[in-house]
Amino acid sequence: MPKFGRSIKIFLAxxxxxxxxxxxxxxxxxxALACPRSRFSELGSWDECRRPGIYFLFENSNGDDNVAYIGESEDVFKRLADHDRKKxxxxxxxxxxSKDESLTKGHIKYLEARLVEISKHADRYELENSNIPTKSSLPRAEAAAMEEFIDNIRIVLGSLSHRILESISSSVTLESASQNDLIMNYEFSFQTNGLIANGRVTDDGFxxxxxxQLSRAASTSLSNKNLIIKTQMLDDGMLEDKGGYYLLLKDKLFSSSSSAADLVAGNSRSGPQSWKTTDGELLKTIENRLVNKT
Structure with a gap:
């Protein structure tokens, strides 16, 4: 499906x-209505939140740990008032x-189940949901309409800095990938001290x-932040100890190519000067070429 522009209007109350x-x-x-908990009481004057709908509770922090809860209710504000006391x-x-009040109980149960499913698959946030909701059975046309509703939820959440529904994917999703010289089109590799690692540039980072393969050792040049990330990866079971190195068991998103290169090498590295294509072209060279084309 071709990509196309969308217009989003955000009213700051x-x-x-x-x-x-x-x-x-x-x-x-x-x-959508987005509100910090400190302003929760103000939601009570908005009729938009006293309708059937779904909601996301987020913990915003300065760290890498993202926590969320997904729920539904036929009176969202009433349910949230309970969460304000208990969560x-x-x-x-x-x-x-919905603006036209067209969402039914069946619709919001379907949305809740699918959003939990998608969020778990995306694996960006730790969900506080203790139970997996049951997806209601909808006629084919209504289910398709709810899938479109979910896509718009994804767009709105992303515009509000929550990419909870977007998978950390290694694949290029742009239809024009084969026609345009985009940095996301390339797969890069990094070889050092007998270790081999592969990666891609995305809109999120690297x-x-x-x-x-990641170095088991860590030199004094490795930043404290990256040491913490490495420790967390071990605690989360993302790394398997192979004796001479750690094997990464699933894709891991980093803020930059340099941070990823640091973890691979076990010391401070320049990502643009480390990662290369299969043709031996440096990431830095590609970045400069694409900038000069604009």
Whole structure:
């Protein structure tokens, strides 16, 4: 399916980008309300949140650990008031309802189950949901309409800095990949001290691909931040000890190619000067070429 532009309108209720926000996509019957927990009481005056809908509770922190909860209710504000009393972890809520009040109980149960399923597959956030919701059975046409609704939820969440529904994927999804010289089209490799690693550049940063080999050692030049990331990867079972090296068991997203190269080598490295294509072209060379073409 070809990519096309979308228009999103975000209304800042009090002029603050961190306050209560109402979000719409052109020609979409859905709508969203995003609100920090500190302003939760203000939601009570919005009729939009007293309808059937689904919601995301987020914990926003400065670290890499992302926590979320996905729920549904026929009166979202009433359910959230209960969460405000009983759930401690969250500090932001994003609500999705319909402008024309067309969402039924069957629709929101379907949405909740699919959103939990997609979020678990994306594996970007740790879900606080203790149970896996049951997906309601909908007629084919209505199920298709809900899948379109989910795609718009994904777009809105991404525009609000929550990519909970977007998989950390190593594949190029752009239809024009074969026609345009895009940095996301390339797969890169890095070889050092007998280790071999592979990765890709994405809109999020740099993905270190599964089956990459990482140094077991860590020199004094490796930053404390990357030492913490390595320790967390071991704790999460992402790395398998092969004796002479660690084997990466699933794709891992890094903020930059340099951070990924550091973890592979066990010391400080320049990512653009380390990662190469199968033709031996450096990432840095490709970056410079693409910049000079603009």
């Amino acid at each position: 009090d002029g603050s980008p961190a306050g209560l926000r109402h979000v719409e996509i052109a020609n979409w019957s859905g709508q 401690e972890f969250w500090n932001e809520v994003i609500i999705f309802t 993905i270190l691909l599964s089956n990459s």
